[in-house]
Amino acid sequence: MATSRVINFGAGPSALPQPVLKKAAQGLLNFNDTGIGIAELSHRSKEFVAFLSNAESHIRTQLEVPPTHSILFTQGGGTAQFSAVVLNLLSRHRLLFPDLADDERTMDYVLTGSWGKKAFDEAKRLGGARARVAVDARKYSKDNVSFDNVPLHGEYAFSRAPALIYYCENETIDGVQFSPDPTAPTSFPFALLPRERGGLLPLVGDHSSSFMSRPIPHLGEHAVIFAGAQKNVGPAGLTILIVRQDCLVDVDAAAKLGAIPVPLCLSYTTLAQSKSLHNTPSMLSIYITGLVLEYMKELGGIAYYEALNRRKAEKVYAAIRAGEEVGVFQGKVQSGSGSWMNIVFNILGDGAEARFLAGAEKAGMKGLKGHRSVGGIRVSLYNAVTEANADILVQFMEKFVSEANSQVSA
Template sequence: MTRRYNFCAGPAALPTPVLERAREEMLDYRGHGLSVMEMSHRSPEFEAIAGAAEANLRTLLQIPDNYRVLFMQGGATMQFACVPLNLLGGGGTPNYLDTGIWSGKAIKEADHLAGSHLAATSRASGYVDVPRNDAIALSADAAYLHYCHNETIGGLAYDYTPDVAVPLVCDMSSSILSTPLDVSRYGVIYAGAQKNIGPAGLTLVIVRDDLLGQALPRTPSLLDWKVYADNASMINTPPTYAWYLAGLVFEWLRDDVGGIEAMATINRRKAATLYGAIDASDFYSNPIAPVNRSLMNVPFVLADEALNNTFLDEAEAAGLLNLKGHRSVGGMRASLYNAVTEQAVDALVAFMGDFERRHG
């Protein structure tokens, strides 16, 4: 079997060593005689899996002791509702930064539940850059400030951490674990798993202790962070196999890669290789301000859009999968998550060069 190169934005590529380890343990997890998928989430075996996953994540991200790590379901999209539900029990207005489609969806959900204040937006530029810190104007009663660190669809990323006097809440679905992160700067970080953490079906939430127990009275128990914190994320049956696979990814990052800083060095090289090829060409282009270019999601367009389908067909034939851009922006998009190898990026750049020579 020959595995092809997967540039999907999510569910994304998983590290080959993780898949091989999961294959080895599929029928018999470490001599226990059954699969992780068949284990009770209350069993000592799965509790050990869950505990090791959290411990390794805490080590990788250097998560302070006054933060709780929650393993939830529902995707990051469910957290669009969980954030206002959990943080507005003491009053105040949700504040948001708008940098594209995913931050816009979070704003829409907050408006539906409680209303919101737009603290800054890059709409006027066409979402090719992010608002600067001095442009952020919080409401007088701001309960928190929410932003999306990396807009998966637009390929736009923050080059700084907003500095505000209210709890900072961040959607890091497509950038968590890709570069070092100072968790102490944030009140809440959340991320869907299907980019850099593991398979779809799991959502990671990192929340500071003092922000627990502030939920609105109408908050359903399955959306209440404190309920999860008080029950070790097992208020109901969790997505056990996704949790297990996430734990294997954390081990891979720690042992095979050498930690987050080592991963960041690799990611910077991958992105530089692809952006360099785009910038050196008149055939391909990327619209994002260089300082805000994402390391994880690289959109690009062809000078002749009539060649889009040909590009995608030939790319797939060459073993380069899932390069079609999101339907809302068109063009192409290569997602370079942690599990996407430098070999994959080199293969993509070589194909792009050959395609340009033949069709440019």
């Protein structure tokens, strides 16, 4: 039986800070001196309500969420939000434009990876408007099949007045992420987005795998931002929403005008009015997430993690480039489109990938196998993966390259 922890490079559920886990273990027995464990406590108790409010405050402060937006906690993961954003924003659009026929309503999807494609497929399945592709990165890939890039700004084509514009900020499977540099050609094209009357944007950002890892550009202009907690800020079971308040609409009134009825558990208005307590929330997930947010604040918040995550990614990408130069590694993502959070590459040579994974596990590193749909290697560098953890991986990569190159030379 293993007696020590390994380094977890898994894509999710991901690593959590060890100081947080130790504190959470205490809360399982006795939450905030209530004498009751967090998994046993009433979600309407004053102690839990205060903790929930504090967690919301940490997000608002560290991400600089403006007062125009509500922060909500719900369940179902990011996948449930593929449905919820469609239903809520179509209700909003129906109230704004009640006379439009369904085939005249559009929902624009930016496809840069597998999760964006899944979100688009759900929008098509639900109907209520015409789901269309604003850009498909596969068209600009090396093989016209893979998601290996963020398209240049000139390739986007948005509808005139869509009900929503969806993008996934970081694609965990494909290792593609929009550049944080607003001047980069692979940044998100905010300047091209069609605005509604009053200048509002119906913009939906899936930030599940990059949430709280660095600032969110143009956060205040988003209609909805959602994130599953199980990447950077907590365990599975919790989804965090940042919803602009004009998107908290009367979904029943919209249904009377012909919109798809919205289940109450998916209604943003219901969540907001109940302060995320319409039903029993994922209390343990919220508790651990709250502890992570406190820990983040102690270390310096978003600024600290942005710098840390940049350094970790730069080191791993440098090791990949060194391996490419001698024909051992092969990067999978085009320059300028690589993710900080999920770095993907191939190991070249018969049996080389299996040797790499076996060697990494022997050295105490797990979770490096790529997603089953694309294969290869995937290094997930979420917030709780320390720089020292990344350094150990880089040293292993360098050794692997050296040994492989020596065998070829021999």
